[in-house]
Amino acid sequence: MKMKLIHFGIFPVLGMILMNCQHQNSEKNAGEVKVVEKQEMIFEEMNGIVGVEAEHYISQTDTAVRKWYLTTTSKTPDVQPDLDGNHAETASNGAYLEILPDTRVTHDDSLIWATNFINDPGEMAILTYKVHFNNPGKYFVWVRANCHGTEDNGIHVGIDGTWPETGQRIQFWGNKKEWSWESRQRTDSVHTGVEELIYLEVDKPGLHTIHFSMREDGFEMDKWVMSKEYVKPEGTGPEERLKKVEN
Numbered sequence: 001m002k003m004k005l006i007h008f009g010i011f012p013v014l015g016m017i018l019m020n021c022q023h024q025n026s027e028k029n030a031g032e033v034k035v036v037e038k039q040e041m042i043f044e045e046m047n048g049i050v051g052v053e054a055e056h057y058i059s060q061t062d063t064a065v066r067k068w069y070l071t072t073t074s075k076t077p078d079v080q081p082d083l084d085g086n087h088a089e090t091a092s093n094g095a096y097l098e099i100l101p102d103t104r105v106t107h108d109d110s111l112i113w114a115t116n117f118i119n120d121p122g123e124m125a126i127l128t129y130k131v132h133f134n135n136p137g138k139y140f141v142w143v144r145a146n147c148h149g150t151e152d153n154g155i156h157v158g159i160d161g162t163w164p165e166t167g168q169r170i171q172f173w174g175n176k177k178e179w180s181w182e183s184r185q186r187t188d189s190v191h192t193g194v195e196e197l198i199y200l201e202v203d204k205p206g207l208h209t210i211h212f213s214m215r216e217d218g219f220e221m222d223k224w225v226m227s228k229e230y231v232k233p234e235g236t237g238p239e240e241r242l243k244k245v246e247n
Ligand SMILES: [Ca+2]
Pocket: 082, 083, 084, 085, 098, 102, 148, 218
């Protein structure tokens, strides 16, 4: 009887201790994972410039009709139509995103509003990135893209849930069929885009969200850069810089 009392008397206490330890561990682990995720996904602007791989977004929304798909040197999305091939070999980090399916490649293909084209920003296939800015102010936005059709070369950019006029209608030239950097805005009079019109205002230092949304399907985005100076990035652009998160 005495043994039974000890048996039933000790184990609940041990169990409570173990449960308490497990609870503390799970809380600790959850905290650690969160910190790791932040370290991986928050990029840092330094000296007026920040570069981010397109494939390093934190979320994608409004994907019912068109969606950004990841392409790497070893993986091509199985989404049709998409007339051109895999261009990851020459992409920064060996990976890029493309809006698919791509049903309008040339001017002869039908334009279907809110399906293969949308002039309004923040409506379709919205990517979100997190960036910590040390220096507020005006930043030009540069995009590294590979355009294979004349109707695959437009996109919009926004900040902190807003889509200012100066982020609308980023325009590339024609169909270069190679990765290139541009920062030009399509206007009513200049369809090939005007320099120095694509920029975002970072109102204060700290964490901000940057968004890209579809204008034309089939757009391929490898990397993007925000820079205070209007200087076209060279090659694959500046290295990504991760923000160190304090524990
Ligand atoms: Ca394509």
